[in-house]
Amino acid sequence: MSEIKEKALKAQNKKAEYGSDINIDEYSSNAPQYPAQDLENIDIVDKERLLNAGVDITGNERSGSFIQVDSSVLHASPRQDGIEIMSMVDALEKYSWLEEYVWNVVPVETDKYTAHAELNFQGGYFVRSMPGARTVFPVQACLYLKSEDVSQNVHNVIIAEEGSELHIITGCATDSPENRGLHVGVSEFYVKKNAKITFSMIHNWSRRVAVRPRSATRVEEGGVFINNYISMHQVESMQLYPSVYLVGKGATARLSSVLYAPPGTDMDVGARAVLSAPDTRCEIISRALSTGGRIVARGMLVGEVEGIKAHLECQGMILKGDGEIKAIPELDGKVAGVDMSHEAAVGKIARDEVEYLMARGLSENEAISAIVRGFMNVDIEGLPPVLKEQVDKAMDISDKSLF
DSSP states (O other): HHHHHHHHHHHTTOOOOSSOOOOGGGGGGGGOOOOOOOOOOOSSOOOHHHHHOOOOTTTOSSEEEEETTTEEEEEEEEETTTTEEEEHHHHHHHOGGGGTTTTSSSOTTTHHHHHHHHHOOOOOOOEEOOOBBBBOOOOEEEEEEOOOTEEEEEEEEEEOOOOOEEEEEEEESSOOOEEEEEEEEEEEEEOOTEEEEEEEEEEETTTTTHHHHHHHEOOOOOOEEEEEEESSSSSSEEHHHHHHHHEETOOOOEEEEEEEEEOOEEEEEEEEEEEEEETOEEEEEEEESSSSSEEEEEEEEEEEEOOEEEEEEEEEESSTTTOOOEEEEEEEESSSEEEEEEEEEOOOHHHHHHHHHHHHTHHHHHHHHHHHHHHHOOTTTOHHHHHHHHHHHHHHHHHHHHO
16 A cells, blocks of 8 residues: 555544534535546536636637536647646656656645545546647636535646746636535646746535535746636635645745625635745735625745745625625744735625715615625736636626625
8 A cells, every 4th residue: 555545544534623514425526437538528527517607618718628527528629839738647657757747736635535536536637738838728627516425635746847838727617506515626737947827616515515626736936827717606615725836935825715605605715825945925805705705814924044925815895684704814034124014804795875876866776786796806927818808707707796
């Protein structure tokens, strides 16, 4: 038995350090198997629900596509030279060196969810940009839950080789708003010297789905990692706390999250950055809106060397009386000469702002919608136009559901 398997077995019952707990045994890792298909011939997914998660089944204006339904990889192929896309099963068979990247920045013994992903491995995606390559359009990856009461357990590895640039949009969705399921997704990112990854995740789960992503990123000298997380739909429970390790001089990270929690939604979402090299920079920005659901917005900055600079911002708005938002910003300076700051606020819509807009011809609902949209509008850097269009569409959908 491998050392990784042994660690996973020992961690099977280890609860996560944050968020609500669930019983994994209530979900099955067995699901119907579907054959691989050409992208244009895939017909077992709800294309509208995918579009609402930023995934275009036509593959237009994409540099490649990956589609996995439950445990079956339906499609995996690039459409641009210098970009590799394949299932993790195929990638591990093709590249013996890839094992060095698996469970490297995310420890398999983190909790019972990482252990479950290893012991019930169902694939996932491998995406790599070759040295100097730059994606013309974003790569899209879709993880889709179709069967009832199924646990989808994936492990993804994303590598931007030296001097390359990689844009990825990943959309997660269920086949039906009534489907019950569990998604356990481990993602490990590697940003090599002077490379850049922009990773945008749009979730379109449903009210009976539990979501447990576990991810971490290693950024080398001069590298840039931009992570955008958007969840604008109801979900039963969500728990994620990605880590970024800035290990090379001048490495930079920016992590943005936009969260909407309608009634019945329980979110525990955050981000952690460890700045351990000179001249590293990081910004973590969170916007949280509750209309009756619960949101815990976490953030931690760890400064390990002098000369680093980082900022953390958590802003929340409760639109209805029974909502709940808890902001937990943390700073951990380990040496003199670090420059770290944070700000956090949870509030409500000011009545005078609503009245001001109503006096200029808007209805009350239109005025509230305009204020909320302005509040949730995080300036997301580095997005190509196609990706920004998908993010704006996700915001439009949530805007319509407020009332």
